[in-house]
Amino acid sequence: MSTIPLDYQTLRILWWALLGILLIGFAVMGGRDLGVGTLLPFVAKTDEERRVLINLVGPTWEGNQVWLILGGGAIFAAWPQLYAVSFSGFYIAMIAILLALIIRPVGFKFRGKVSDPRWRATWDTALFIGGFLPALIFGVAVGNVFLGAPFQLDVTQRITYSGNFFGLLTPFALLCGLVSLSMIVTQGAAVIAGRTDGEIAERARKYGRWSALATIVLFVIGGLLVLYVLEGYRLIGPPRTIAPSNPLGKEVVREVGAWGGNYGAMPWTMALPILALFGSIVAWWALGARARLVALLGSSLAIFGIIATAGLSLFPFLLPSSIDPQSSLTVWDASSSQLTLFVMLCAAIVFLPIIILYTSWVFRVMRGPVTTASLNKNPNAY
Template structure:
């Protein structure tokens, strides 16, 4: 039904959908964690903030697990290179995520201010460190990672954790944190009333302009100061996977030229900037749903910008451009991808429909009165 070339491209789209779902849902979860000790001044206010995502944070985090599994199944060389080369960064990410389930579940077990305050800062770490590290990862995907493949297609990583923390990558990390903070503040504003609603609105007003300036700086940096490799020859988009069966120029036509070659891709950065700008402008005023939806559009546009900009690369090698991995030469076998495709076609719509149903059922404002009334069931 599908040839090898088509199924590879389809899976690039599928995994992009999973990344977007993860960013949109886990994004406001992370933002809530970051804002928790900053906007919640009393225990009951912090309980309101926590319970704004209390019914959905576990399901949202499953998208991250699904993403890791999908990369493992569809692009094994990418999984091997990322999870072995970035071992320290991945461990820090996982250790930070450990604070989330424990913090949510154990914070309310003891009515002690010291105990609860400690877990509040644990949730802060769990909401702040992951988007920061994931932003650094995106920055390094754009810059390229120092790995190469030998004749047996074994991946060798030549860098270190500190080498990942270049100025551009750190800027991307800050952008990741600002985006989740804005997204979380908009979600909290939508789901709360009174003083927390006002504080969330104030947070949106402060975060928005900083985010837009940082994003503009990163965009200019990419187009002006970062080289993009260019594939000059490859075995073919339907050939068996072998990343070394291609020729790559270390310095190609550039990121700006890449978008000019495919003019329709310009829509992605336009969506990113306009969506986030509207989210800020609407969010600092009275809009709730509209501002949050604009934030979603902006995040989708930003992710599409990165994906389109890298296409067809998945991982760029900064030390051996020929070893760079693309969606055409780093995929699993045709039969594995086809089987995974049918499994996804059946179950992904069910997951999306169930997620939509859950949000519909639990939706409504979270207030102090509601938290006090349902103290035995809420966090």
């Protein structure tokens, strides 16, 4: 008899939920930095204004990456086959994201080392790329999860991936990328409008309102395509929720509207897409009304709703296979062992609250407006 106090099914669901929480945490916290970087060339017109935006996120961006690291670590340890397929099949896309994230801290550190305008303009471009590219590609990746990845498993569960980078850039995947980009830009605009003043804040409000509207329109279009145009995936028969992980042996069918099955079975889940739209509307209104905190809360709520909607639509699939649906990876057959999930859960219970506490403390210390005057008083400013 097992001495583990939680059954395998419960642990699998908990880690599916925790993975979603980590991804949402990165989108909300890291989205602040990515959004500000994307808006840098549009909101800041002078060198002093660009310094304001850089110092807005410069002191906190490193801590926000913890959510991304935890998300990647959770995939590696809790869902090893998902890690193997996604991090190898989407290799070039992952490298592009990694390079974009690498040049961002270099831009923070190197930009102010030389006063030459061309030098600073070069690093401003790098900071823009470091915000724009990850925000877009993360959404493209989610779009490809809905479409399914071109991989299959043989009888020994060895993975064969037959896709390429350009095959990821389908119209629907790019639409999902634009949803991701627009929600991140709204988050960045809310941060800028909330902690700066003058022309910078006004420009941020203008771009933020446009991006909030774009999020609403693109999210609705994407939802309609998922429900009425795209072929989704559906399990046939009861899932093996407590059996050892083995993606082979199940029956999966593809049919239009399959991704909407969870909403039909559990009508309360419709609250998630409604929450996404409501959050975007609140952010749009609050930016116009100069309600700073409400704008940030609305934008964060929209991010939560959008990512949670995607996750619930896909459940129990983690990554479907477009060329061999029976090889698709699900929550029930692609996880680590019961003991591994339990030990990881114990670690998460200890360390996740610590991360939340120190993140809250850092933002409390760094609170307050960032202006040209405040930068001139700070010798450590970028």
